[in-house]
Amino acid sequence: MYGTRGNWIAPQEWGVVTRKDKTGYVHVLRPDNKGYIFIPGWKDPVTAVTSFPSVGKVKFKLQEEGLFIYLDPAQAGLIDQVYKVDLK
Numbered sequence: 001m002y003g004t005r006g007n008w009i010a011p012q013e014w015g016v017v018t019r020k021d022k023t024g025y026v027h028v029l030r031p032d033n034k035g036y037i038f039i040p041g042w043k044d045p046v047t048a049v050t051s052f053p054s055v056g057k058v059k060f061k062l063q064e065e066g067l068f069i070y071l072d073p074a075q076a077g078l079i080d081q082v083y084k085v086d087l088k
Contacts, residue, residue, distance in 0.1 A: 009039055015080075024085035025052070026069060031081060035071055042067035045088035051075055052082040060085075 008024070009017040014037050015029040024044075028037060042062065049060040051072040059070040067085075075081040 009041060012037070012039065022087040024087060026083040026085060028071065028075075028081035028083070029079070031071060031076075037069050037071065038066055039069070040066040046085055047088050048086045050084050050086075052084045058083065 008019040014031060015027045017039060018025045018027070026037070026039070031037070046060060046062050046067065049058050049069055050056060051058055051074065054072075054074065056072055056074065058072050061068040069083055069085075071081065072083075
């Protein structure tokens with residue numbers, strides 16, 4: 001994720017979010033057993049979320065309070081699960 005900037009969304013217990021232009025990168029460093037993560041305060045419209053680098057689409061839900069991303073089981077066990085978030 002060269003050229004990205006952090007501190008766009010405050011660090012969370014599960015990890016961090018970085019951004020470059022119209023793409024966000026969600027780094028899940030400490031997943032729990034819920035099967036999803038919640039990013040509070042996310043306001044930008046999302047067109048797609050894919051696991052990275054495998055480019056498998058994952059489910060997401062953008063609500064008034066933030067963004068839910070449903071984790072890709074294929075990434076379980078990775079030290080840094082990365083999700084690419086395409087912004088409108």
